[in-house]
Amino acid sequence: MTDEKRMTDEKTMTDEKRMTDEKSMTDEKTITDKKTLTSEEKKILEGVLFSPGDPELKAIKLRAHNLCQDYNRCYEDETEKRGALLREILGEIGEGTFLQGPVTFHYGKHTRIGKRTFINFHFTVQDDAPVTIGDDCNFGPNVTIVTPLHPMLADERKAMLDRDGNVRRFCYAKPVVIGSDCWFGASVTVCPGVTIGDRAVIGAGSVVTKDIPADTFAAGVPCRVIRRLGESDSMKYKPEILADNRVIETEQEN
Numbered sequence: 072m073t074d075e076k077r078m079t080d081e082k083t084m085t086d087e088k089r090m091t092d093e094k095s096m097t098d099e100k101t102i103t104d105k106k107t108l109t110s111e112e113k114k115i116l117e118g119v120l121f122s123p124g125d126p127e128l129k130a131i132k133l134r135a136h137n138l139c140q141d142y143n144r145c146y147e148d149e150t151e152k153r154g155a156l157l158r159e160i161l162g163e164i165g166e167g168t169f170l171q172g173p174v175t176f177h178y179g180k181h182t183r184i185g186k187r188t189f190i191n192f193h194f195t196v197q198d199d200a201p202v203t204i205g206d207d208c209n210f211g212p213n214v215t216i217v218t219p220l221h222p223m224l225a226d227e228r229k230a231m232l233d234r235d236g237n238v239r240r241f242c243y244a245k246p247v248v249i250g251s252d253c254w255f256g257a258s259v260t261v262c263p264g265v266t267i268g269d270r271a272v273i274g275a276g277s278v279v280t281k282d283i284p285a286d287t288f289a290a291g292v293p294c295r296v297i298r299r300l301g302e303s304d305s306m307k308y309k310p311e312i313l314a315d316n317r318v319i320e321t322e323q324e325n
Contacts, residue, residue, distance in 0.1 A: 135179035143173040200244035205251030
């Protein structure tokens with residue numbers, strides 16, 4: 072095993088452990104906040120069937136949808152107004168994060184975005200279950216993140232019975248976790264339950280149905296790992312693109 076590969080593998084394992092720890096902390100934070108959750112929201116977090124037509128859930132969604140409309144009507148240079156609206160819409164947003172708009176969040180409060188992340192035009196997040204996005208990510212236009220799922224059988228999608236025998240329409244949801252320093256090309260769709268590791272690159276038009284490891288380039292429908300990213304991907308080996316610019320060299324331990 073080369074030193075570069077060994078160092079990359081060790082870094083990847085460390086990052087994957089960190090993401091697992093962060094997901095656990097996020098879950099704990101969500102559980103801590105359960106006192107403020109509705110009964111149907113608690114079901115969402117438990118991964119069991121819930122009723123999307125529940126009046127309390129509909130009120131949360133209506134609030135988020137209206138705030139998104141307010142955000143989308145803002146001019147880009149109305150920085151303070153846009154920032155205030157995002158803080159109302161989202162569960163958490165880090166310093167320096169920019170959302171070009173238009174945006175659509177289903178619940179809003181179930182989404183947390185880290186610092187210095189850039190999100191391009193037409194960002195859609197159906198955040199029934201929690202959606203967590205790390206620091207320093209870049210999202211191309213028309214990216215969609217989806218967490219809810221429906222029964223596969225048509226009759227069950229139309230109606231089922233709750234524990235009291237009332238007819239209800241049900242769905243369930245799985246959380247999405249995206250690490251730090253990720254890049255998503257245009258028109259990527261992230262499906263329920265997916266975790267994407269730090270520094271992953273997802274090719275344009277991909278449909279991500281399974282977890283993607285850190286430090287990999289993945290693409291396709293369904294999205295699959297194409298290769299591991301490494302030193303050979305540096306811009307310093309592309310002089311025709313680099314032109315008269317320079318890569319900032321970082322010291323690595325031997």
